[in-house]
Amino acid sequence: MAGVRITGxxxxxxxxxxxxxxxxxxxxxxxxxxxTAIVGKSGCGKTTLLRLLCGLxxxxxxxxxFINRGSESNGSDEMRIGIMFQEPRLMPWLTIRxxxxxxxxxxxxxxxxxxxxxxxxxxxxxxxxxYPWQISGGMAQRTALGRALYYDPDIILMDEPFGALDxxxxxxxxxxxxxxxLNQKKTFVFVTHDIEEAVYLSEKVIVLEAGRIVxxxxxxLPYPRKTNSPExxxxxxxxxxxxxA
Amino acid sequence: xxxLKGLLIPFxxxxxxxxxxxxxxxxxxxxxxxxxxxxxxxxxxxxxILLKHVLISLYRVFAGFAxxxxxxxxLGIILGMKRQLIDYFELIIEFVRHVPPLATVPMLILWFxxxxxxxxxxxxxxxxFPIFLNTLDGxxxxxxxxLEVGESFGFAARDRFKYIIFPATFPYILMGMRLGLGYxxxxxxxxxxxAATAGIGYMILDAELLSRPDIMIVGILTIxxxxxxxxxxxxxITNVFVIWKExxxxxxxxx
Numbered sequence: 389m390a391g392v393r394i395t396g397x398x399x400x401x402x403x404x405x406x407x408x409x410x411x412x413x414x415x416x417x418x419x420x421x422x423x424t425a426i427v428g429k430s431g432c433g434k435t436t437l438l439r440l441l442c443g444l445x446x447x448x449x450x451x452x453x454f455i456n457r458g459s460e461s462n463g464s465d466e467m468r469i470g471i472m473f474q475e476p477r478l479m480p481w482l483t484i485r486x487x488x489x490x491x492x493x494x495x496x497x498x499x500x501x502x503x504x505x506x507x508x509x510x511x512x513x514x515x516x517x518x519y520p521w522q523i524s525g526g527m528a529q530r531t532a533l534g535r536a537l538y539y540d541p542d543i544i545l546m547d548e549p550f551g552a553l554d555x556x557x558x559x560x561x562x563x564x565x566x567x568x569x570l571n572q573k574k575t576f577v578f579v580t581h582d583i584e585e586a587v588y589l590s591e592k593v594i595v596l597e598a599g600r601i602v603x604x605x606x607x608x609l610p611y612p613r614k615t616n617s618p619e620x621x622x623x624x625x626x627x628x629x630x631x632x633a
Numbered sequence: 634x635x636x637l638k639g640l641l642i643p644f645x646x647x648x649x650x651x652x653x654x655x656x657x658x659x660x661x662x663x664x665x666x667x668x669x670x671x672x673x674x675x676x677x678x679x680x681x682i683l684l685k686h687v688l689i690s691l692y693r694v695f696a697g698f699a700x701x702x703x704x705x706x707x708l709g710i711i712l713g714m715k716r717q718l719i720d721y722f723e724l725i726i727e728f729v730r731h732v733p734p735l736a737t738v739p740m741l742i743l744w745f746x747x748x749x750x751x752x753x754x755x756x757x758x759x760x761x762f763p764i765f766l767n768t769l770d771g772x773x774x775x776x777x778x779x780l781e782v783g784e785s786f787g788f789a790a791r792d793r794f795k796y797i798i799f800p801a802t803f804p805y806i807l808m809g810m811r812l813g814l815g816y817x818x819x820x821x822x823x824x825x826x827x828a829a830t831a832g833i834g835y836m837i838l839d840a841e842l843l844s845r846p847d848i849m850i851v852g853i854l855t856i857x858x859x860x861x862x863x864x865x866x867x868x869x870i871t872n873v874f875v876i877w878k879e880x881x882x883x884x885x886x887x888x
Contacts, residue, residue, distance in 0.1 A: 442785050471785045477778050481800045481875075490782070494792040539786060 390456045390467055390542035390575055391420035392441065397450035399436050399599075410436040412599040413450070418543075420455065423569050423576040425590035427583055427627060432596040434579040438545045441577065442469045456542065470541030472549045476528035478520040484531050485516040491539040506534040510564070526557035530564075537568075543575045550585070558585075565589055566611050583627045587620060588613050595630045603630040665847040673847040674854070682836075687855065689831040690821055693749075697756025697824075698817045702810065704757070705765035709809075713772025713802075714794070726765075734758040735823040747828035755827075759820030763812035771805025772798060807871040814867060818860045 394416040400409050411433045418424050426434050439445040441452065454467040470491070478487045488506055489499040507513045510530040515523050520531070529549055536544055550558040562585060569576055569589075580586050586593045587607055595603040605627060613620055647667060653659050654666035661669065677683040712719050734755045741751040775798050783793045825834025833852050840848035 444781055444785060469785070473778070473781075475778065477782050479779060479782075479797070479800070481803070490796070491786040493796050494788060 470536035709768025767809025771802035
């Protein structure tokens with residue numbers, strides 16, 4: 389587990405002759421072992437924030453500090469960060485089981501039992517020897533989740549991982565996410581444009597707009613949440629208003 | 634069934650050839666009958682003459698191909714990994730690629746003489762480009778998204794190559810090798826024009842001097858059949874390694 393302290397974080401892109409800020413002077417604290425959802429319209433800086441967190445992008449200015457058992461550290465080097473992308477991004481030449489163990493290929497000679505445990509939890513046991521082209525989109529995304537878990541990260545970053553899935557598969561995976569969060573006690577940062585999904589999953593919803601945080605909203609409902617309860621609808625309504633305002 | 638369908642046209646050609654020869658439409662000095670060609674083939678095989686030529690030719694093809702691979706594979710990988718170097722090589726590679734290996738034969742004789750080296754160089758020139766270009770293409774096409782996965786897990790550059798770039802490029806390398814092998818086989822005759830004393834190419838050229846079209850036909854058939862066989866075996870062996878490219882497998886011809 390680990391928390392993140394973000395102070396004055398900016399990311400500037402230059403496209404042609406125009407420069408714009410994908411993130412501008414952002415301050416955010418992500419608590420150790422919490423589930424944070426980041427919502428906002430396309431291009432609000434959600435994905436940029438995740439990519440900065442896992443070191444796939446260089447920040448323009450500001451600070452990202454990871455807090456592990458009370459001590460703060462710079463950069464993501466000593467922190468294990470697992471990321472799940474919008475697409476499964478599985479290695480087509482590896483089986484499902486090998487894909488799950490992929491993150492530790494350079495460090496481990498053989499695949500550990502953990503891989504089989506994740507296969508079982510994620511309902512992929514029957515397909516462990518299949519190749520990515522042989523399984524459905526939902527199973528592929530589950531494999532990507534298994535890959536992130538096998539890495540045993542302190543923080544799991546998720547970039548609209550269920551965006552491309554059908555309604556039923558998405559619902560099922562959302563429930564799996566909740567039980568995973570309750571059992572694993574890791575820090576989750578989940579980016580989505582689906583307000584309902586954000587409220588269903590997270591303890592805190594961050595609303596982004598043009599690279600700035602416009603609202604931070606705690607969701608104090610017990611899991612599992614009912615999407616048709618008045619409290620739930622209240623919160624989603626509030627976030628919706630904050631985004632269109 | 635597919636194999637039988639493929640045999641239909643050769644069979645029709647054979648039938649026309651046979652009927653034409655039998656009814657005396659063609660002069661047997663220009664086109665010997667299939668029976669005569671078959672008998673010549675039988676003689677060349679049983680006497681061991683054909684085998685001798687085939688072995689020499691196979692040696693040249695595989696030696697030239699191996700040399701081409703040793704040059705083309707690393708160059709393709711290096712240029713693919715260090716893209717800024719491509720600018721330095723692009724023009725010269727385009728230039729050499731468009732020069733037929735046969736055009737260089739007189740120069741090669743001048744430089745390397747009429748020995749084995751000139752013959753090997755012709756084959757190397759022919760098979761270098763498919764291997765090189767396919768390898769380069771494979772590295773350049775490596776999915777940026779997959780590389781990011783490695784990066785996000787903190788893979789060092791060496792591990793990114795070993796676990797992502799190389800496996801992703803592997804099918805392209807095999808395809809390049811397959812084409813390269815075919816090209817070296819096709820360049821064989823060009824190579825054996827150079828004062829050879831053995832080899833299938835030599836056998837055909839020698840038959841020209843002796844006015845033996847039957848031997849020429851046996852030579853041509855040998856080249857075609859062996860080329861097809863080598864390609865088939867290569868494809869079968871290598872396909873085991875790219876099982877994940879299932880979707881593309883059937884398009885490659887031997888599905």
